[in-house]
Amino acid sequence: MSSPESTTRRIAVIGGGISGLAAAFRIAELAPQVELTLFEAGERLGGILGTIYDDGYLIEEAADNYLTDPPAVLRLAERLGIRESLIGTEPSQRRAYVLHDGRLHPVPAGFTLMAPSQLWPILTSPLLSLRGRLRLACERFVPRRGDDEPEESLAEFAIRRLGREAFERLVEPLVAGIYSADATKLSIAATLPRFVEMERRYGSLTRGAMAAARARRQSSVESGARYGIFVTPRDGAASLVETIASRLPPGCVQLNSRVEKLAHAGGAWELSCQAAGEARTASYDAVILATPAPTAAMLLEATDVAVAGLLGQIPHAGCAIVCLGLRRDQLARLPEGFGVVVPRTEGRPILAVSFASNKFPARAPDDALLVRVFIGGALNEAALEQSDAGLELVARTQLDELYGVRGEPQIARVVRWPGSMPQYHVGHGRLIEEIETRVARHEGLELANNALRGVGVPQCIAEGERAAEAVLAHLGQYDRDAAGAAASATSTAATEHEAVPEK
């Protein structure tokens, strides 16, 4: 804690994933006079963001593409001076496939997650029966829902607007591929608020998607935009993490430092951590808790048992990604597009397959492909009980059935993400409001994580930046009103990222 005669303020950021890094960088940018410490339990920064470089392959361990709207990633990259290093998806491959009755069908052109912006591709898609196509095409005539009606699950919303068949064959697999989730439990308002807004504003998802497509065409003509809806760092997520770390005050990052206790006493935050087998304590004027929600719950127990209980109510699902490097001549049929999503009704043990080297350049040697197979999710968590060899076998068998694969892969890596994907179930909005109301009662405390207002990397960055500005304002180190709208993007209107983007 600052001594009475000292005016230097001390802030601790706990957690060195993208939420904590964005918070720390924002503090360094706005208030270099502040004494900042970033505690990270692991031996590297980045948390879920990590990249493996192996034998000519660039393999993202988890997130591999970020939405450009909200533009938090673009703005952060701009401020870091690395905007040119962000690349868009490969235009010639911008399509995805869905498996139906064991056969691959393109997701109808213009269909984004659950909103069709073109009717003809839907009316001619062999993916749906004639009845299913007509039902989907009639979406624009389905009456708008009243504002005072009870909150809907994602499944209820999609079935009401698009019909059950479109839900089962298109929406559910696309959503499962993104959120590893059970669509019958997800809250549509918390998970994908933009579709609720589309219905409210246009009375229909079709009309809303058509208007959005027109606006995008117009703005990309006017702005000469060089990206699609998604970007990624050319040299991998790890390069973004390294750049942020390099702009933090020297010595502020404490790796291998797991915070184990947090208590608020006498106006200061007392923090205890284990670093290199030693217990250390220190006190701070403000704390940003940027760990996953279950850890934040554990750390807040001593301060506010009710808020800890509320955070503990947010469920998390897990998945594994089997990353395979294959020579092109090992495949009987070369995969096209960004990937394939697999409906539950197909009864297969995988969620989705993403063709990383079709999406972005330099992910694999020229004569090879990088494929990532997603397994698990809320509906199949038991799959993660298998050994790495078991998961690899599942991935290779499924890939063989779909594309005909000969021989051993050049590389195979299994990355596990147990309990890493927060699930915004029905009631999430109310839960978050309660958490935020309670957290606001504790001076100098902010939360920033993917369990609150968006799981995607852009939303985590926005949350980290918001938290940084809030603690600085509380400590009188930054005048939010004078600064006007912060350079940070704080829109929470969109929460998705996609395993297989840009349908």
Ligand SMILES: Cc1cc2nc3c(=O)[nH]c(=O)nc-3n(C[C@H](O)[C@H](O)[C@H](O)COP(=O)(O)OP(=O)(O)OC[C@H]3O[C@@H](n4cnc5c(N)ncnc54)[C@H](O)[C@@H]3O)c2cc1C
């Ligand atoms: C498989 C998968 C694929 C994804 N794909 C995408 C995608 O393509 N696009 C997208 O936008 N988003 C994607 N996401 C979501 C996104 O990557 C995450 O939501 C985001 O990276 C979370 O960042 P975070 O900083 O909030 O949490 P984390 O990355 O989990 O970071 C939290 C950090 O806190 C540290 N920590 C924990 N406890 C302590 C403690 N006690 N003391 C100190 N440190 C502690 C951890 O070690 C960790 O480094 C994906 C997520 C997963 C799991």
